[in-house]
Amino acid sequence: MTLERYSRQILFPGVGEAGQRKIRQATVGLLGLGALGSTLADLMTRSGVGRLVAVDRDIVEPSNLHRQTLYTQADADAGLPKAVAARKRLREINPDVDIECLSLDLGPDNALDVFEECDLILDGADGFETRYLLNDVAIHLGIPWIYGACVAARGMTATIIPGATPCLTCLFPEPPPPGSQETCETGGVIPPVATLVASLQATEALKLLVGDRPSLRRGLLSIELWPFRTVLIGESALPSPDCPACQGRKLRFLAGSAESRSARLCGRNVVQIVPREPLGRSLRELAPRLESLGRVRTMEGVLHLEIDGLTLTLFPDGRALVRGTDDPGRARGLYSRLFGS
Template identity: 45%
Template sequence: MSERYSRQILFSGIGEKGQHTLGEKHVLLIGAGALGSANAELLVRAGVGKLTIVDRDYVEESNLQRQQLYTEKDVEQKLPKAAAAKKHLEEINSDTEVKVHVIDATAQSLQPLVPDVDLIMDATDNFETRLILNDLSHKYNIPWIFGACVGSFGMSYTIIPGKTPCLNCLLRTIPLQGMTCETSGIIGPAVQMTVAYQSAEALKILTENRGALRETFVSFDLWSGQFQSIKTGRSKKEDCLTCGTAASYPFLQPENSTKTAVLCGRETVQVRPPNPVDLELERLGRDFSAMGYEVKANPYLVSAQKDAERIVVFKDGRALVHGTKDIVHAKSVYQRLMG
């Protein structure tokens, strides 16, 4: 261990003791896109003990421009991002235990994963999921690190239950749809800088240097040169339903995770089965072929295409219906193919 981490042990903020502490920590990383893949690589190179990654998506060509770890071969094989990340991370550092879940991050699916971990890292692309992380963080008293970026702009904030205001305190109203990379684009340096802010705070928490935490909400624009480091102290609300005196964790309530179909991308709808299933992908692939679809499969998913219709079905029964933003149409495609 000492040779691999020697430059990090030399850093006075970490040392032998900090390195050893880091090696015993477990991080839950939600999302394996741009922020997720880069944060994962950084933490695994640094020598975190265990990393659990949750992501519902697979690697596509348009990801390669900014998402670390992934290669052209991963695109060809349509590997789920979490599985591709695990493969590359194990080539980088076989000391870290990497566990992956190719699932939708919902209140229900995340709840069992949270109690075991020391830190939750946000690498999601929507506020619906971030508010679930915010609730889980407070329910189980585990810090989480918010990060988001779009264009040349990014922001990050570290939330410590019982100490800092939470995300719910800071947002005036819930932004139903913030700017996403799909609508406004994104450049690699904005990802890198958001990751630098997130991962520096992560290392402080994981090496038990909480006194060094930044405490402010940072936002920056690398193209215009704008920068703000914003104090949050006065924003804590006693009546906040997540971190206040009568917390009820509203985003963990079941009625908030029952939608069976959601738009998740400019031209992609995700359809979920009403109840969890465990598909036999091989048989499904054969069925699709028989129906005249061009089929591509790996152990995690089946991709089927006929004319303009393209659908990717995962083992848990979720499907991504590509080429449409019409939720009703996507549901009908799903029902026609999956019965």
């Protein structure tokens, strides 16, 4: 490794040569290679981490390109898995870094294997439930993770150190019901909010990697870019003494007992998704929000949406049938993008 590549970063007193060596020795995990994940992977790779382990289950689609900065038109035309396209691009950016991009649907069965060697995990997930799984994984492994989320022109981030700061369950005891929150599919998103939130996450990651914990930003930061407003809450908050996850170590999402989106193949090219909780909104409320995405029909008390070559049939209790794929991960990914669960 030539240090010349990192000379401007080493000149910054917060990093220095000793810090750069620590960055070089680190393994960083990343969940999601979408909008946040693109910028996170790019910044970690350019910063010269030793190894990056990134996971994503989706393929590159044209509607990703305005904000997912790792990908090109050619990647979308070829329908490449994000993990494949990202690995190629990241290798071109910095061949010093050991890049491992896995095309898989992170779940309780594989999450520990994926992240067990990581020093910290960055959150670029697109659904709430995977974040609770990530929270459980970080508590189990005793490593920090950096929460990040964005939709429309809003973003949120928090640095979570199990035992030292509130964890995700301390902050929000339960994931929101499916469909109750906007997602990038239903509420849209502007690119700068994603790159901004990811940049904030990457900065905290660098502080952790060089071992400068006193400089970490504490609390949950909310940013609204349009119009501009920031709110920082819980700067001096400690873990909640009765948190079942970080204090009681009941890791429901890692144990699989809380997994809401049980998805299984039922018949040829049909996957059924059964959420743990009912929908947070009625089909009548959801229909207009889905109309910009594909053809929506509501009949006989169910909603049909044609999207990305798939037909999603949604029942009032939140159960869904996704026709046109035999891949439960793809169906779960679609459900998660639409309803945030």
